[in-house]
Amino acid sequence: MPVIQKIIFGSPGTGKSHRVDKHILPNQLRVQKEENKINIVFHPEYTYGDFMGKLVPHTDKGKVQYNFYPGHFLQALAQSYKNYIVAHDKEGIQLSEPENVALVIDEINRGNSASIFGTVFQLLDRDPDGWSSYAINITELEFLSLLELIGVKITYDRDGNIDNYKLAPLGEWKKIETLQQKIPYLKINLENRKIKLPPNLHLLGTMNTSDNSIYYMDSAFKRRWEWEFIDVQPLPTDYFEESDAEVNIDVTNWEKFVRTVNSFLKSHSDKIRKIEDKQIGYYFIKSRPVKPEEIRNKLMFFLWDSVFSNDKKPLLELVNEARVEDDKIERKEFVTFGDFVSFFGDFYKAIEKRMNQDV
Numbered sequence: 001m002p003v004i005q006k007i008i009f010g011s012p013g014t015g016k017s018h019r020v021d022k023h024i025l026p027n028q029l030r031v032q033k034e035e036n037k038i039n040i041v042f043h044p045e046y047t048y049g050d051f052m053g054k055l056v057p058h059t060d061k062g063k064v065q066y067n068f069y070p071g072h073f074l075q076a077l078a079q080s081y082k083n084y085i086v087a088h089d090k091e092g093i094q095l096s097e098p099e100n101v102a103l104v105i106d107e108i109n110r111g112n113s114a115s116i117f118g119t120v121f122q123l124l125d126r127d128p129d130g131w132s133s134y135a136i137n138i139t140e141l142e143f144l145s146l147l148e149l150i151g152v153k154i155t156y157d158r159d160g161n162i163d164n165y166k167l168a169p170l171g172e173w174k175k176i177e178t179l180q181q182k183i184p185y186l187k188i189n190l191e192n193r194k195i196k197l198p199p200n201l202h203l204l205g206t207m208n209t210s211d212n213s214i215y216y217m218d219s220a221f222k223r224r225w226e227w228e229f230i231d232v233q234p235l236p237t238d239y240f241e242e243s244d245a246e247v248n249i250d251v252t253n254w255e256k257f258v259r260t261v262n263s264f265l266k267s268h269s270d271k272i273r274k275i276e277d278k279q280i281g282y283y284f285i286k287s288r289p290v291k292p293e294e295i296r297n298k299l300m301f302f303l304w305d306s307v308f309s310n311d312k313k314p315l316l317e318l319v320n321e322a323r324v325e326d327d328k329i330e331r332k333e334f335v336t337f338g339d340f341v342s343f344f345g346d347f348y349k350a351i352e353k354r355m356n357q358d359v
Contacts, residue, residue: 001100003130004029007108007205009301010230016206019230020104029100029202036083036101038076042111048118053142070145073120076103078149080201081186085150092185098200108205113217123197124224130199131187143193152179209305209337219277219306223284227297231338253355254290258282260355261299265307268314278307296344304337315340322349 004024008016025031040046047054053070070078080101087098114121125133138146147154153166165179180190187196205225262279269275280302285294308315312334323346334340340347 001029001199003126003199004102004202004204004226005124005126005224006203006226006228007207008228008230009207009209012208014230016230017106020204020206024204025102025104029102031100031102033099035079036099037104038072038079038102039104039106040072041106042108042113042116044111046111046116048116051116052118052120052138053145055141068141068145070142070149073103074142074146075149076101076201077195077197078146080198081146081150081188083200084186084198085183088183088185092182094185098198100200100202102202102204105203105205107207109207109217113221117221121221121224123195124203126197126199132196135187135189135194135196138193138195140193143195146195219302222302222306226294227301228293229297229301229337229341231341254285254288255282256355257290257351258284260351264314264318264351264354268308271311271314272307292344292348295348296341300341300344300347301337304340312340318350319343319346321353322346 008019010016025037031037040051049071051071051073053068053074055066056069057064057066059065080098083098083101087096088094117124119136119138122134122136123132127133144154147165154162155164156162180188186198188194203225258280265272265275265279272278280299284302285298287294303315304312316334319340323343
């Protein structure tokens with residue numbers, strides 16, 4: 001099953017959370033158990049400590065003590081690891097598919113995502129097998145909490161160093177050095193406290209487009225997510241014309257498509273602030289072949305929201321290139337992103353026409 005790492009966006013009240021709870025979780029991810037679903041709501045006071053974990057003071061018999069409380073992300077990561085362990089036997093042989101875990105972030109742009117995610121941002125790049133492309137180091141407190149959450153019981157020697165461990169449900173006390181060989185499928189590095197996201201951990205966010213200016217989400221962060229637009233009105237069954245539905249761009253054509261889009265952007269450099277940051281790369285969309293809904297939900301939204309945020313006229317002119325060629329008299333005006341995306345077919349034809357002109 002492909003990893004779902006997606007932000008669902010649209011106007012307030014369009015059913016974004018409903019789509020997550022009633023469609024994506026039960027139907028696509030088959031997430032039924034409550035422990036496999038972790039919900040968060042980002043807000044201006046939500047921090048990295050809430051996300052990963054933090055020390056919280058409390059008083060015991062008149063003395064102040066500090067306990068580490070794991071954050072929502074660490075809980076979701078630990079649950080996904082636990083499901084991996086349950087799916088393997090004592091010899092590390094996989095017996096079944098690990099159950100999926102979903103970390104659902106509502107109002108993802110109402111918190112400072114760059115600050116909240118911190119180094120976790122590096123984990124959002126995924127390889128084709130679903131594992132993070134790069135590992136990150138976490139603190140000792142975070143790492144010990146992670147081990148505890150996945151069922152590792154630990155004893156300490158006289159010097160306070162970790163001595164033995166017992167991994168539930170395997171149930172045998174072993175030297176800590178053997179744990180690395182016991183669970184290689186988790187891709188945890190015990191010595192350096194390195195972790196990766198496993199393929200059964202899925203991240204879902206919801207976002208109101210009307211709240212887009214609350215906290216700025218930079219292009220590097222946006223690129224690491226897939227995007228799905230929910231319009232005010234339900235999409236008609238014939239949303240894509242029959243010819244549009246067959247648009248699947250292979251690697252060679254996608255590279256040319258990207259060059260053509262960037263050429264279009266550079267032709268309007270006078271209207272684009274910091275154009276070097278607004279051009280797209282070949283891995284802006286990573287799946288192959290590239291599908292129409294990915295162009296619609298991710299690329300077109302990027303152009304609308306980040307590139308031509310103040311002046312939609314170049315997008316209107318681009319769409320009208322295809323409409324004039326097809327002898328369509330109507331000259332469409334764009335008021336909302338829904339207006340723009342409803343002309344996906346014309347958008348694609350206009351780019352395709354420019355691609356052919358460059359042959």
